[in-house]
Amino acid sequence: MFSSTPPVSVQTRKNNLDRMRSTQFDILVIGGGVTGVSIARDAALRGYTTALVERADFASGTSSKSSRLVHGGLRYLESFEFGLVFEASRERRYALRNSPHLVRPLPFVFPVHEDDPRPLWQITIGMWLYDAMATFRNIQNHQVWSKGRALREEPVIGPQGLTGATHYYDAATDDARLTLAIAQDAHQAGAVLANYTQALGLLHEGKKVVGAQVRDRVTGDEIEVRARVVANATGPWTDTLLKMADPEAARRLRPTKGVHLIVPRQRIWSRAAITMNSTQVGRLMFLIPWGQFSIIGTTDTVYDGDPADVYADAEDVAYILEAVRHAFPVAGLGEENVISAYAGLRPLIASDAPTGYKVSREHQILNTAPGFFTIAGGKLTTWRSMAEEMVDELAGYLGREHGLSPAKPRQTADRILPGGDFDDWHSYLTNQVVELGDRLDPETVMHLVSAYGTRHPEVLALAEGNQHLTEPLVSSLHYLKAEVPYAVRHEMAVTLEDVLNRRTHVLDQALDQGLGVAGEVAALMAAEL
Ligand code: FAD
Numbered sequence: 067m068f069s070s071t072p073p074v075s076v077q078t079r080k081n082n083l084d085r086m087r088s089t090q091f092d093i094l095v096i097g098g099g100v101t102g103v104s105i106a107r108d109a110a111l112r113g114y115t116t117a118l119v120e121r122a123d124f125a126s127g128t129s130s131k132s133s134r135l136v137h138g139g140l141r142y143l144e145s146f147e148f149g150l151v152f153e154a155s156r157e158r159r160y161a162l163r164n165s166p167h168l169v170r171p172l173p174f175v176f177p178v179h180e181d182d183p184r185p186l187w188q189i190t191i192g193m194w195l196y197d198a199m200a201t202f203r204n205i206q207n208h209q210v211w212s213k214g215r216a217l218r219e220e221p222v223i224g225p226q227g228l229t230g231a232t233h234y235y236d237a238a239t240d241d242a243r244l245t246l247a248i249a250q251d252a253h254q255a256g257a258v259l260a261n262y263t264q265a266l267g268l269l270h271e272g273k274k275v276v277g278a279q280v281r282d283r284v285t286g287d288e289i290e291v292r293a294r295v296v297a298n299a300t301g302p303w304t305d306t307l308l309k310m311a312d313p314e315a316a317r318r319l320r321p322t323k324g325v326h327l328i329v330p331r332q333r334i335w336s337r338a339a340i341t342m343n344s345t346q347v348g349r350l351m352f353l354i355p356w357g358q359f360s361i362i363g364t365t366d367t368v369y370d371g372d373p374a375d376v377y378a379d380a381e382d383v384a385y386i387l388e389a390v391r392h393a394f395p396v397a398g399l400g401e402e403n404v405i406s407a408y409a410g411l412r413p414l415i416a417s418d419a420p421t422g423y424k425v426s427r428e429h430q431i432l433n434t435a436p437g438f439f440t441i442a443g444g445k446l447t448t449w450r451s452m453a454e455e456m457v458d459e460l461a462g463y464l465g466r467e468h469g470l471s472p473a474k475p476r477q478t479a480d481r482i483l484p485g486g487d488f489d490d491w492h493s494y495l496t497n498q499v500v501e502l503g504d505r506l507d508p509e510t511v512m513h514l515v516s517a518y519g520t521r522h523p524e525v526l527a528l529a530e531g532n533q534h535l536t537e538p539l540v541s542s543l544h545y546l547k548a549e550v551p552y553a554v555r556h557e558m559a560v561t562l563e564d565v566l567n568r569r570t571h572v573l574d575q576a577l578d579q580g581l582g583v584a585g586e587v588a589a590l591m592a593a594e595l
Pocket of ligand 1: 102125325
């Protein structure tokens, strides 16, 4: 299905930079997080010639630092934002259908205690509404559990003050690999993408923005990329780009930092994701199962520094551990159990910022100069609908100013992401476990099918005649060495960190953060490059 186009390799990156030098594009997207790659995909699918530049790696900004949930947004019900919950619930349904390997159902348990601000009956009403917003087409409608059942199903909750729980469904994803799959599909649709390519400034003709001056951060070369319209999708860097267009531009974002911890799952075992109250009144946190690990988060603190320098500090870790000890005293989780922590920035729109002409609680689209559009805010969950809305705006501009109409209509609602072309997750996985059982253990097959879907045979093909590539990359994890050359040949991995942190998650999961295999990964990459 995806074989006719050359793969998203490092060689393709070089070729794309050459094409950027010599082509006048309809649309140039700046930023290769989930928002930018989705815009590039939608635009290319409608027939616009489209380029995308990303200053570091795809998803290296917020799009690999999220809670990895594709969710309707239960908390928005409290502020009566029904439109938003309806949209996010619909997008969750599309994502489960169109990317069944990367977005999978995740059960949640919401325990309720005597001293909680909302009693069980109130949470139950909220759950009915949540199911209604999904037009009762969520994976399963919610259930209300007695205290006894909640403790039987999830002993980690502990009996202290517990009055009962609700059980409901959202979905989980791998944010970095989801972003990558969207980028691969954008490439498949004809978009010209390059990571490690930074926009340094915008090109102007009079008042019009007509492209960007970009630097290839691998070679240091600078080129001009020309386009009829430029889309700023730089997440936490939004204000920097707005200032490139107009040095007097008002600040739009007030980012907040969110930190997550990764701990071994057996240290704080849960089958489902569990909602917990933080030590701050009214803030909810989550314990989220992630294979052999659990993700716990998140914090929410104002951040004013350089978006590229955001990191988790000791205070963040202490805050999360305190919340965990409060919510799950039986687990006795301590600092010594933390394998890693990661921090990201919520690209939140400042409440006193001048509003855009399309405003919602979650994102804004701004047109601050002719030929220059910005999309700010938003969620991972609504990547598809946000991109559709943005491309509608760009299409309007291209029609008005350049007499250009899209060659094709919108088509992302039903389009399957690369690797997602199978019907049922359980039967597909079972078949693969049986088929590959003589070569690989079930956990490794499960990992390969989750990460690559129906493309996993391409990874294994690299190991043919090269048996050592079927060995585990790290003995305690389920990655194969073959995934390293695959990342260079098919996933535009340029640096060691691309492989260890986003194509795989060794950096977050290995006790030594991948230091022990760094030399070998570098050698495998060097052989490709
Ligand atoms: P980014 O991913 O940050 O992408 C912007 C990109 O622009 C970056 O890669 C950057 O390198 C690039 N860039 C910047 N400047 C330039 C330049 N000059 N030239 C070229 N490129 C440039 N949403 C959910 O739906 N579910 C969740 O569970 C969830 N959890 C979250 C938890 C946390 C802690 C945080 C912080 C956010 C969470 N979100 C969640 C929100 C979601 O992650 C973000 O809305 C989304 O990832 C933003 O994507 P983006 O593409 O807009 O920004």
